Amino acid sequence: MPSTIDLNQSDPVTGDADSFVPVIDARKLFNPADETLINTVRTACLETGFFYIQPIPVQEQIVDNTLHQMKTFFAIDDTDSRKTDMQQVDGRRGWQPKFTEPAYQPGTIASVEAYDFGSSEVTSGGSYWPTIEGFQSDVTACWNMNLQIADRILEIIAQAAGIETDFLKVRCQKRTTTSMRLLHYADDALEYAESNVGISAHTDFECITLIFQNAPGLELRTIDGRWLDAESGTGRIIVMLDDMLERWTNGHFKATGHRVRQTDEQRFSIVMFVAVDNTYTIAPLQEFVTDAAxxxxxxxxxxxHIENEIRRSRENAELS
Structure with a gap:
């Protein structure tokens, strides 16, 4: 993975990702993958490290429903939000107040607040869910949609990497560490100190990440080190490569560096982190290891890996 130190928080944005990144129609995902689609994904993985999915109308409606629920949840008084505060639940799921996100870069503080959940919350419910009408059902529908899309993407990425089609998918099936985050960035972010960022530069710890954002803010780092603005407001899903995929391919496919800048626009983001089951050991596959590599x-x-990265981010927070 790119070292966090190499993901310079202050490097300028040099362009718009829309000019470089392929957009894949979601309808094509669920057809037998042809060489054109596989080659498109392979090129994106090697040249940018990310690509876009254009959802079909029913998927767009699911996202819209989730956005509606997010706007309701993040507008309620903190006293009500704290009923699902992750520090009062299990430390990993529930509501995360502003300024408590890990500091991926030393000297930074994240101004985002979040609602986090995973497969156990989807199946068991309980105190993790806000008592907002339709919240659990709408958000669960988005969870299920993202998993369906992610499973197909994992198959296509495996084909693009030249490994068995189901290699990645079967290793991400138990969902024990897979999670979804509903993120809110307030429109007063520019009032904060310069050290306060949306989210500081990092790579994600899992296998792949799916992101939807309704407003600008996300910036993506290409394989050659350029920072680009990600699309927003089109309904597209951004697919990023994560640390575990980079490890398996021995750096052949590299994890996507990214960050979120402060803006004066309220921003909502839905993020699915597709993680590897904890029963598997992740190490470079022999297909990608040679005397020369x-x-x-x-x-x-x-x-x-997650524990190590979270520990490092907490150490960074102490420097902020």
Missing amino acids: PALYAPTSQEK
Whole structure:
């Protein structure tokens, strides 16, 4: 993965990702993958590290319903939000107040607030869910939609990498660490100190990430180090490559560096982190290891990698 140190928070944006990134029609995802689609994804993985999916109308409606619920939830008084505060639940799921997001870069503070949940919350419900009419059902529908899309993307990325079609998908099936985050960035962010950012530059810890944003703010780093503005307001889903995929391919496919800048526009973002099941050890596959390209990464597990990265971010927070 790119070292966090290399993901310079202050590097300028040099363009718009829409000019460089392919857009894949979601209807084509669920047809037998042809070489054109596989080649498109392969090129995106090698040249940019991310690509877009254009949802079909029923998927767009699911996203719209979730956005409506998010706007309702993040508008309620903190006293009500705290009933689902993750620190009062299990430390990993529920509402996360503003300024408590990990500091991926030293000297930064994130101005985002979030609502986090995973598969156990979807199946069991309970105190994790706000008592807002339709919230659980609408958000669960978005969870299920994202998983369906993610499973197909994992198959196509595997084909693009030249490994077994189901290699990635079967290793991300138990969903024990997969999570979805509903993120809110207030429209008063520019009033904060310069050290306060939307989210500081980092790569995601899992296998792939799916992102929807309704307003500008997300910036993506290409393989060659350029920072580009991600699309917004079109309904497209952004697909990013994550740390575990980079480890498996020994750096052949690189994790996507990204950050969120402060804006004066209220922003909502739906993010699905598709994680590897904790029963698997992640290490470079032999297909990507040669005398000229020795293994770059030591074996690890998804949970261990997340724990290490969170520990590092907490150390960064102490420097902020």
